[in-house]
Amino acid sequence: MSKMYVNVIHRADRGASMLEGIKFQQDEAHRAGIRTTILLSYEGLCDPDMVAYVKTQMGLGDEIGIHFHNMMCEEMLPYAESDEQALYLHSFSSKKKIVDRIFEVFQAEFGFVPTAIGGYIMDTETTLYIKEKYPQVKTSITNCFEEGVKMFEGNNGSWYLFSDGGPWGAFYPSKYHYLAPGRDKESSIDLVALPHLNRDMVLALTSRDDYFSSHPANVMRAKANDGPNSPYMHRFVDQWIEQKNYNGFSYYNVFVSTPWVVPGNIFVDNFEHARALYIDSLQYLKGKAEQGEVEFVTMSEFADFYKTEIGAGAAEVNLWKDILAGTKRQTFWYADSYFRAAIDLNIGGVICDFRPYVGELSGDTGPDTDILWNGNYPYVIAREHRGHSGHRCVIKYGDASASIEGKRAKGRIERTHDGKQQLVVEPISIQVGDLEVTLESAFTFTGDGRILIERRVLELSDPTAEITLTEVLDGCYGTTVYPEDMRGIELTVLSHQEEKHTIPFTYRSKEARVAAPTEVKAVIPQIRTQLSLTPEGEADWGSVKEGVLFKPYYKLTLEKKVQLGGVLSSWLNVEKR
Amino acid sequence: MAQRGKTMKLLLCPSCFAREIDYLLAYDEEEDEYYCQRCCYAGKEENVLEFYKVFRNEKYKLYNVTY
Secondary structure, three states, X not given: OOOEEEEEEEEEOOOHHHHHHHHHHHXXXXXXXXXXXXXXXXXXXXOHHHHHHHHHHHHOOOEEEEEOOOXXXXXXXXXXXXXXXXXXXXXXXXXXXXXXXXXXHHHHHHOOOOOEEEOOOOOHHHXXXXXXXXXXXXXXXXXXXXXXXXXXXXXXXXXOOOEOOOOOOOXXXXXOOOOOEOOOOOOEOOOEXXXXXXXXXXXXXXXXXXXXXXXXXHXXXXXXXXXXXXXXXXXXXXXXXXXXXXXXXEEEEEEOOHHHHOOOOOOOOOHHHHHHHHHHHHHHHHHHHHOOOEEEOOXXXXXXXXXXXXXXXXXXXXXXXXXXXXXXXXXXXXXXXXXXXXXXXXXXXXXXXXXXXXXXXXXOOOOOOOOOOOOOOOEOEEOOOOOOOEEEEEEEEOOEXXXXXXXXXXXXXXXXXXXXXXXXXEEEEEEEOOEEEEEEEEEEXXXXXXXXXXXXXXXXXXXXXXXXXXXXXXXXXXXXXXXXXXXXXXXXXXXXXXXXXXXXXXXXXXXXXXXXXXXXXEEEHHHOEEEEEEEOOOOOEEEEEEEEOOEEEEEEEEEEEEOOXXXXXXXEEEEEO | OOOOOOOOOOOEOHHHHHOOOOOEOEEEXXXXXXXXXXXXXXXXXXXXXXXXXXXXXXXXXXXOOOO
């Protein structure tokens, strides 16, 4: 029976209040039969009372490691190059000194090198350095899924953490970007990357996902609780358990740092309610463990499982429904080492977010890097940031046309006969002029940088009608809500007759169109990526079009005339350029 | 920008509007329900109008006060 593996993680910080808080958390975890992973911050390591307490917990079988938050304090200033509070925003030389100092103090106190570590962001150069110097490390919390622009705006520009565009679960990180999975053992860092919390996979795109995570006090911050009760939190756990049916396992972590369960947190209107919600979360998970659906493990134990059973380069999917507002909304996610894709079923099955990892960009941050603070992985589609972007299907009949976006759809995950992950969008009926069209869509993820997209016409209100199906990709690139410079992008369309047109992007709304296309593509040198659509079999027309400054997108299309029972099959491909 | 032509009535999403974002609600004929394609709001016409009213009364306290 597949399981959801659960880590309960506590951070040990400095001070009497933090000590009282972690004692509460540890006692409650033990009461639920859970062995925890305690990650000590540098401040915690500098507190003799905290270190003494953590040693008692180690004696009870809990795992002890390092967390790189709360490291900037008086005792660190002699080692760091600035008083920057975030490790990932230091220069590489400063990162190394900070890391070494913390490992040194940890080893002096505990007598060993920890195998579990974590931070809010652990960029590639830092992780590579740690693995080289401390090869015993097996696992690290490396990223905060989809925390980026919206979170920054929501917290009044006070929290410089941009970690948007990576996987949501466990993965082996590549050697180039901390958010991009490695393709195989050779191209990966030998360490299992874990997310800082699980997130609500619908609200991750439509809302601030730090509000809606596996952190009951964050849910309280969102006011999605009623005093000490939050049925939403139970549904949240259930949704994550369901993911094991699609992937063979599921990973979940509860990581509430102590400031959330002691008095004085400005986001917690009643700390006793925060404690009650914390207890309730652990007890609910305990109940699921008793039913055999959940297994509690330490971070390093999970890393051992992942290394043995899953390995580098594995694909993961997620199908999530709206469990807060209760609407029909569903979002599907897919991630592997080539790309991450999200499909919004609330708009008929539009690809609403797409991050091509093939460009092998660097994600290292700090004052000595080009990207400074911006650890987001670039998108080519991100509807939440750039509303016009997306990949959709448009149906034309005579002079009328309609997009799948106008219909709410429902999806299900299947496996092809050769084991590939597939999202089937259940049939939707779309009115196109006076014709009603029933269309089924399927997305097959072949694990090699391609998605096979099939549109099947199941019904027509006039069975003799002929319609045109068009795949439309409106793309761009960027990491925030603002457009980037599109000059340098080249759009090309190729035909079976070897007709070829290339349009350099100059914001002049130029377009090229050919019959019997073999490929329509955009080469985006800024992210070393080529994005293309290619027909599987035949298509009638293909086109590329550049946008203008008021609408700075490129458009790729493939179209085909079909009748009842007809199919348009095409590939969405990403390649390194 | 608001998205044109999706709805039976032109109703802005009240939840997005509360964040000062203009987004027209789409209409689900089968459910006789308006829903937002941007956020997770869904409701009947009367729910939408009531949301506007609460928002206006709580935020624009002087909007209907004459001096």
